[in-house]
Amino acid sequence: MRRPLQALACLGSLTALSFPAPAAQAAAAKQQAAQACRVAAVKPSVSKGKVRGTAVRTGCADQTRLRVRIKVAASGPDRVVKSGSQIIGNGKITAGVTCTSTARRYYVVALDAQGRTSQSRPVKLSCGRAPSRSFASAQEEAVVKLTNQARVKNGCRPLIHDPKLHLAAERHSGDMAAKRYFDHDSLDGRTFDQRIRAAGFAFTRAGENIAQGQPTAAAVVRGWLNSPGHRANIMNCAFTHIGVGHNAKGPTWTQDFGAH
Numbered sequence: 001m002r003r004p005l006q007a008l009a010c011l012g013s014l015t016a017l018s019f020p021a022p023a024a025q026a027a028a029a030k031q032q033a034a035q036a037c038r039v040a041a042v043k044p045s046v047s048k049g050k051v052r053g054t055a056v057r058t059g060c061a062d063q064t065r066l067r068v069r070i071k072v073a074a075s076g077p078d079r080v081v082k083s084g085s086q087i088i089g090n091g092k093i094t095a096g097v098t099c100t101s102t103a104r105r106y107y108v109v110a111l112d113a114q115g116r117t118s119q120s121r122p123v124k125l126s127c128g129r130a131p132s133r134s135f136a137s138a139q140e141e142a143v144v145k146l147t148n149q150a151r152v153k154n155g156c157r158p159l160i161h162d163p164k165l166h167l168a169a170e171r172h173s174g175d176m177a178a179k180r181y182f183d184h185d186s187l188d189g190r191t192f193d194q195r196i197r198a199a200g201f202a203f204t205r206a207g208e209n210i211a212q213g214q215p216t217a218a219a220v221v222r223g224w225l226n227s228p229g230h231r232a233n234i235m236n237c238a239f240t241h242i243g244v245g246h247n248a249k250g251p252t253w254t255q256d257f258g259a260h
Contacts, residue, residue, distance in 0.1 A: 037061070041110035042092075043120040044070060050096035051125055053082070055110030055118075063089045064113040070097055073105040073122045081106075099127040135163045140170075140244040142217035143255070147234055147242065150225055156237040162258070165243025168192075168199035169254035172210070177249035182212050192256065201241070201258055207233040209255040220253045233257055 037060035044053045055068035067085040071078045082097035103126035111117040136144075141161070148158035172195060176182055184192050192208040209230045214220035224230035233239075238259055245254040 037114075037116065039066065039110045039112050039116045039118050041068075041108040041118040041120040043123050044106040044108050044125060045123070046099055046125050046127060047096075049098060049127055051082075051099045051106050052094055052096040053106070053108035053120070054092050054094045055108065056092040057088055057110075057112060058090050060090055062114075063087055066093055066110070066112045068093050068095050069109040069111075070095055071107055071109060073107060099125060101126060135166055136161060136244065137246060139217050139246045140166070143221055143244045143246070143253070144242060146217060146221040147244075147255070150221070150234060151237075154235050156235060157240070159239060159242035159257070162201065162241040162243055164199045164201040165196065165241055165256045165258055166245065167243065168196045168201065169208075169243040169245030169256040170247075171195065171199070171245065172208075172256075173245035173247040173250075173252045173254045176210070176212070176254075177247040177252045182210065182252075184208055184210060196256055196258060199243075201243075203258040203260060205238060205259050207236065207239065207257040209233050209253075209257075211253040212250045214253065215251065224255070 038058055040056045040058070042054040042056065044051050046052070051070060053068055053070040055066055057066050064087065065085050066088045067083065069080050070082040071080050082095045084093055084095040086093045103124050105122040105124050107122040108120040109117065110119075144159065144161045152158060172186065172192070175186060179187055181187060186195065190198075193203075193206050196203060196206050209224050211220045211223060211230075214223055224234060233255070236257065239257040240259045241257070243254075243256040243258075245256075246252070
């Protein structure tokens with residue numbers, strides 16, 4: 001007799017286990033760490049006469065170069081006015097640039113070598129009124145002001161009226177007036193760059209304009225701007241500082257330009 005086939009079925013719950021390979025674990029951990037690592041740009045602020053900007057890096061497992069840049073918002077390409085960098089894991093770095101009496105819109109950019117970037121919102125900042133400069137006369141300050149107005153229209157930064165350059169310019173104007181000559185070379189043979197060094201201004205580049213007979217600051221600056229050689233000095237964007245010397249006898253005028 002045939003016996004029927006019997007089958008025993010055991011029903012129950014099933015579970016499956018799987019384990020990632022070590023390489024997959026490492027890749028997942030690396031991706032998680034990369035997602036946690038961030039850079040942030042802190043909006044700029046004024047402290048002790050400087051506009052300061054800070055870049056922050058957090059949640060990072062590696063070390064790389066972090067950069068901070070302070071920019072000025074303007075028509076056309078925005079200009080970097082200060083930057084700094086440091087190799088860092090987690091932390092912050094700060095850069096500072098001297099602020100001016102003219103309000104400008106500053107913002108901060110933070111970036112690291114891994115391509116992470118952040119940008120703060122722009123903030124309008126200034127440092128109030130410019131301090132008075134007792135070393136210069138009203139006529140000399142007027143020449144600086146008119147010179148800077150012309151430079152800004154031409155896309156150059158305004159020049160800083162430097163007391164050492166002012167001294168060199170004032171001495172030359174006084175010397176020309178007293179000894180009745182008109183030349184870039186002094187009667188003792190010194191050239192303008194030697195006079196600038198003697199006044200204590202260390203420079204990488206320098207220039208000089210002189211004039212005689214113009215009664216006002218407006219007249220002398222207008223004359224220089226209408227002369228190609230003199231205009232080239234005024235519009236040289238590489239210059240950062242200026243000194244103006246005026247002597248009423250003549251009248252005699254000197255502009256000394258320099259950059260550290």
